[in-house]
Amino acid sequence: MSGAASLPMYDWPEIRHATDAVWTAIRQRLFERGIDAPVHLDRTADPEPLWSNPDLLLSQTCGYPYANRLTGTVALVGTPAHAVTGARPGHYFSALIARRDQLPEHLGELTEKRLAFNMTHSQSGFAAPVRLLAAGGHTSLPEPLETGAHRASIRAVADGLAGWAAIDAVTWELARRHEPAAEELAVFATTPQTPALPLITSQHYAGQANAIADAVEVAILGLETEIRDAILMTGLVRFKPADYAPLAAPLPVREALPGLHR
Structure with a gap:
């Protein structure tokens, strides 16, 4: 029986064909290693329940929930590298963006500007x-x-509903290519680099995590240039769980965002 699989983190509609091509390549490499895999990716509305599914074969999560909630309950497969961001292989950062006509010159100018963020358990959009x-x-x-x-x-900042946002560097590159609202915006700062979004598998497949990583790595390296350019992926880095441990440090939310009430 094949387990469940998803690649939800950068699966924009504009590049869904490329995501499917990546999965087809990974699936073939898994078969070559004796690992059965589903034909199609799971694209349910909320990918998070799948991360804790005991039948999970492969998915991608965010570093913050991995470090704070999933470490020890799932097995780390590896972390894709995205050379287009300019970060070290397997790393990424957040691009701080604002409207081009209202760009802050330094972080001190954010005092009266409203932050738009995706969710509180996002490494790039909130923690960073x-x-x-x-x-x-x-x-x-x-x-x-x-x-x-x-x-x-991105759209909220472009529409004036917020003054700034922190956007995953890979997502920002996708936005520059596919999101019209990004044309109104520019980057005014970046956060320090951290390990990027990890690929995980359930404990059921933990003993095959290295074989799964091998399959993913070979699949990425064998992609057609057009597909690799579309998904911005260039390779796989074999991080250890300890590499993500710093992301579990307490967040100084009250100091940075005193207006957040929860």
Whole structure:
């Protein structure tokens, strides 16, 4: 019986064909290693329940929930590398964006600007900017706007519903290519690099995690240039759970975002 699989984190409609092509390549490489895999990716509305599914064969999560909730309950497969961001292989960062005609010159100017963020358990959209603000002694006083998705945060800033947002560097590149609202925006700062979004499998497949990683790595390297360019993926890095441990440090939310009431 084949387990469940999803690749939800960068599965924009504009590149869904490329995501499917990646999965087809991975599935073939899994078969070659004696691992049965589903024909189609699971694209249910909420990918998070799948991360804890005991039948999970492969999915991608965010570093923050992995470090704070999933470590020890799932097996780490590896972390895709995205050379287009300019980050070290397997790493990424958040691009702080604002309207082109209202770009802050420094973080101190964010005091009266409203943050749009995707969700509180997002490393790139929430944890990274919170840590950056607090480290510099800065705050963003207005009540932040929770949007539910990076793309929605981009649109919120473009529409003037918020003054700034922190966007995953890979997502920002996708937005520059496919989201018209991004044309109104620009990057004014970036956060420090951290390990990027990890691929995981359930404990049921933990003994095959290395074989799954091999399949993913070979599949990525064998992709056609057009597909690799569409998904921005260039390889796989074999991080260890300890590499994500710093993301579990307490978040200084009150210091950075005093207007967030929850």
